[in-house]
Structure formats: structure tokens, C-alpha cells
Amino acid sequence: MKFAIVLYSYFPFGGLQQDLLKILQACRARKIDVTIFCMEWEGEKPLYANIVILPCQGYAKTAKREYFVEKMLEKTLDKYDLVLGFNKMPGLDYYYAADYCFAEKARNERSFLYRLTSRAKQYLEFEEAVFGKDQETVSLLLTPQQKEEFTRHYQTDSDRLILLPPGIKKDRMAGIDAPIKRRQMRHELSILPDDLLLLQIGSSFKTKGLNRSLLAFAALPLELRKRTWFFVVGKDAPDKYIKEAQRLGVARHFKIINGSSQVPELLLAADLLIHPSLKESAGMVILEAIVAGLPVLTTSSCGYAFHVEKAQAGIVCPMPFEQEYFNKQLETMLLSDNRSTWKANGIAYGQEQDLYSMPQTVVNLLVQAAQSYSQ
Numbered sequence: 117m118k119f120a121i122v123l124y125s126y127f128p129f130g131g132l133q134q135d136l137l138k139i140l141q142a143c144r145a146r147k148i149d150v151t152i153f154c155m156e157w158e159g160e161k162p163l164y165a166n167i168v169i170l171p172c173q174g175y176a177k178t179a180k181r182e183y184f185v186e187k188m189l190e191k192t193l194d195k196y197d198l199v200l201g202f203n204k205m206p207g208l209d210y211y212y213a214a215d216y217c218f219a220e221k222a223r224n225e226r227s228f229l230y231r232l233t234s235r236a237k238q239y240l241e242f243e244e245a246v247f248g249k250d251q252e253t254v255s256l257l258l259t260p261q262q263k264e265e266f267t268r269h270y271q272t273d274s275d276r277l278i279l280l281p282p283g284i285k286k287d288r289m290a291g292i293d294a295p296i297k298r299r300q301m302r303h304e305l306s307i308l309p310d311d312l313l314l315l316q317i318g319s320s321f322k323t324k325g326l327n328r329s330l331l332a333f334a335a336l337p338l339e340l341r342k343r344t345w346f347f348v349v350g351k352d353a354p355d356k357y358i359k360e361a362q363r364l365g366v367a368r369h370f371k372i373i374n375g376s377s378q379v380p381e382l383l384l385a386a387d388l389l390i391h392p393s394l395k396e397s398a399g400m401v402i403l404e405a406i407v408a409g410l411p412v413l414t415t416s417s418c419g420y421a422f423h424v425e426k427a428q429a430g431i432v433c434p435m436p437f438e439q440e441y442f443n444k445q446l447e448t449m450l451l452s453d454n455r456s457t458w459k460a461n462g463i464a465y466g467q468e469q470d471l472y473s474m475p476q477t478v479v480n481l482l483v484q485a486a487q488s489y490s491q
Contacts, residue, residue: 117147120192121165123202124181126152128159129351129375130319131400132202132214135474139212139285140165141201142475146483153188153197155180178238181205185242193289197486206245209286209379209489211255212481216397216419217265218243233460247272254485256280256478258398259419278481282420283474287380288404290463294384297440301378301385305347312450315386315410317379318393319350319402326357326393328442332390334364340450341366349373349382383408389451391443392433393418407466411458413449415442427465429458 121140126133136152143150144164151166160221161167170187172180189207192199201208204215218239222231230236246253247270254276257263263277307313314333318324326348333346346369348357354372361367376382383389389405391414399418406412406423414421415437424430431445449455 117152117483118196119143119334119482120151120153120196120199121202122153122192122199122205122208123153123190124184126154126157126159127319127351129349131398131480132212134400135212135214135283137162137203138285138475139478142479144223146479147381148479148483151367153191155184158262176234178234181238181242190490194212197489198482200482201246204239206242208246208253209485211246211253212478213255213257213262213266214397216267216395217262219269220265221395244270244327249273252276255276256481258282259422261419262397266327280477281473282398282403282475284400284403284407284422284472285473286472288383289466290409294409297381298384301381305345305385307345307385308343310343312340312388313386314344314346314390314446314450315347315349315382315405316390317349317382317404318391319352319375321348321350321352321354321357323394323396324350324393326358328392328439329390330357330360330364330366330370330439331439332392332443332446333370334366334449336447341369344369344450346370346385347373347382349376349379351375361448379404380408387455388412388413388446389430390446391415391418392437394437403471406462407471409459409463411449411455411462412443413442423465423471427461429462429465 140150140162151168153168153170157167157169170184172183174180174183185205198209200210202212202214222236222240243250247266249271257277257279261280266272278464304439316329351374361370383405389410389412391399393415396418397422402412402414402420404422406427406429408439412424414424415433416435421432426434431449433442433445
């Protein structure tokens with residue numbers, strides 16, 4: 117069986133990209149040949165997939181995406197049992213919905229002029245090609261919120277919208293050796309036993325709300341801030357946020373790590389995960405923190421935020437976002453005696469819920485679909 121996977125760009129540590137690798141590994145276990153078509157690939161290439169980088173013409177990003185789709189269609193037409201996309205575009209059999217509904221943003225959160233831009237027009241056109249009522253693409257969704265939004269904007273048939281279980285790695289779960297790993301990592305980071313470690317994980321700092329986090333960190337009472345460290349793990353341009361930390365007077369206790377393979381250890385070492393994304397379809401790191409026993413402060417604009425409430429493993433701030441309210445919740449959580457309860461609740465939730473089977477579920481669905489296409 118041969119699958120084609122298509123996406124615009126791959127870079128290490130991105131949530132979408134990490135999900136792609138998990139699905140690739142599940143395909144490998146089923147002995148499925150996979151070819152990946154993309155515009156660019158940054159980082160190590162997996163040995164168990166053929167990576168094809170399609171040259172894209174045009175100066176504007178819209179032109180490059182248009183050209184990529186044209187060439188991708190030429191390369192995949194009648195040559196694969198199934199085409200799975202990780203970005204919205206025409207010509208997909210299945211779409212893995214790692215992104216939010218663009219129509220919701222364009223029509224309800226932006227002005228009329230925004231919808232007239234070439235970028236917005238293309239995104240809406242490509243989204244229509246996936247979710248339009250007359251289309252055939254089946255979409256694999258991460259959260260109920262996505263299903264509600266896509267249905268409302270496109271009247272997509274419900275049998276073309278499949279809700280997936282999460283797919284975090286089990287190595288994020290707190291094991292019996294968690295206290296030892298926590299002490300080791302904190303020693304490596306030079307965090308004293310009585311100090312507090314605030315952690316934020318995720319690339320695209322603007323979208324993840326890093327500026328909101330910095331403002332909240334700077335607003336902490338002085339004595340609390342003196343013993344609190346704020347570490348950010350993610351791949352993005354850091355200079356702007358380092359300068360902002362300097363302006364706010366918190367640069368000494370603020371550090372950006374440009375991606376890391378030590379995420380499981382960092383989750384154990386930290387005292388609180390902060391994740392105030394502006395808008396996010398899922399937010400895998402929220403679940404990773406929960407099962408590691410790390411309390412979470414997030415916003416309801418994150419698709420996986422409902423797991424924090426369901427697990428009783430932290431606090432979810434409502435939308436519309438209010439910075440002063442968020443600041444107060446950060447202070448409250450860092451000082452709260454409930455941190456041990458949130459921790460225990462999260463660990464129990466990770467043991468009781470299916471938060472891990474997404475890759476196998478996706479591949480099972482794709483194999484069934486490919487077999488039905490060939491009949």
C-alpha cells in the first residue's frame with residue numbers, strides 16, 4: 117500500500133510536524149510505503165519515508181502555494197492509494213486538521229478588508245476545497261470545537277468529520293522515577309529547591325501568546341518574582357521577546373531554549389505550564405503537561421483546554437482575554453496549595469484516559485479507506 121502525505125513546510129518541534137512523525141511511524145509498523153511532498157524540509161529526514169521537495173515558483177507566498185498544489189496534483193494523481201494532507205488544499209482524500217477553522221477567524225474575528233487580501237482569499241478557497249458541502253475530502257479533527265466551527269461555516273456532512281483521540285507520547289507520563297528526574301533536571305538548570313520554574317513550550321511565539329506570558333510574569337509581586345524562573349522552549353525569532361523581557365525588567369530570570377529533546381524532563385522539573393495561545397486548534401503540550409503532573413494555566417481559545425477542566429489539573433481563563441485577570445491567575449497558581457492536587461489529578465487523568473492512540477487510529481482509518489477505494 118502506498119500513501120502520499122503533503123504539507124507546505126516541515127521544521128523540528130512543531131506540533132503539526134510531531135504528529136506527522138507519529139503517523140509515519142504507525143505507517144511503518146503497518147509496512148505502508150509513504151512519500152512526503154513539501155515545499156521545504158528543515159532538520160533530519162526520517163529514513164522510513166521518501167521526502168520529495170517540490171520547487172515552487174513565484175515571489176508571493178500565495179503564488180508559491182498555488183504552484184505547489186499544481187505540482188503536487190501532477191505527482192500524486194492515480195499514483196497512490198491515498199493522499200493525506202497536513203495543510204488545507206485541493207486534491208486531498210484525507211485532511212489531518214492540525215489547524216483551526218480559518219473562516220471562523222476571517223469572518224468573525226477580522227475586518228471586511230482582511231477578507232479581501234490575497235492571502236485570506238486563498239486560505240478560504242483552499243479550506244472550501246476541503247470542507248465544502250460538495251467536496252469529498254474526509255477530515256480528521258482534534259477537538260469538538262473544530263467540528264462545530266467547520267460545520268457551521270461549510271455545512272460539511274458529519275460522516276466527513278471524524279474526531280480523533282489525542283496522540284501524545286507515553287514518555288510524557290510521570291513514572292515512579294519522576295521525583296529523581298525532577299531533581300536532576302532542576303540541578304542541571306540551576307533551579308534551587310525553593311525556587312519556582314514557569315514553563316512555556318511551543319513554536320510561533322506570537323500565536324502562543326508569549327507576550328501575554330511575559331506581561332504576567334513581570335506583574336508578579338517582587339518577592340515572588342525573585343524566586344521564579346521563566347523558561348520558554350520553541351523555535352522562533354527570540355530577539356523581540358528578549359528585548360521585551362529587558363524592558364519589563366525580568367530578563368535575568370527569563371530564558372529561551374531554541375527547541376529541545378528534553379521536553380519530558382522539563383515538564384517534570386517545572387512547577388507550572390503557562391499556555392495563553394491567541395487561538396489554537398488543539399495544544400498538545402497542554403495534555404503533555406497534565407499527564408506529567410504539571411499544573412496548567414491556559415486560555416479557552418486552545419482546543420485541548422477542556423482537558424484541563426475535565427482533569428481538574430489547573431485553570432482555564434475565559435475569552436475574551438483579559439491581561440489583568442490572567443496576571444492574577446498566574447500569581448494565584450504559583451502560590452496555591454492546590455498545586456499538589458492539580459498534579460495528582462493530572463497524573464490520574466493520564467492513566468485513565470485514552471490520550472495516546474491517535475497515530476494508530478489515523479492509520480487504521482486510512483487503510484480502511486484505501487481498501488474501499490480499490491474495490
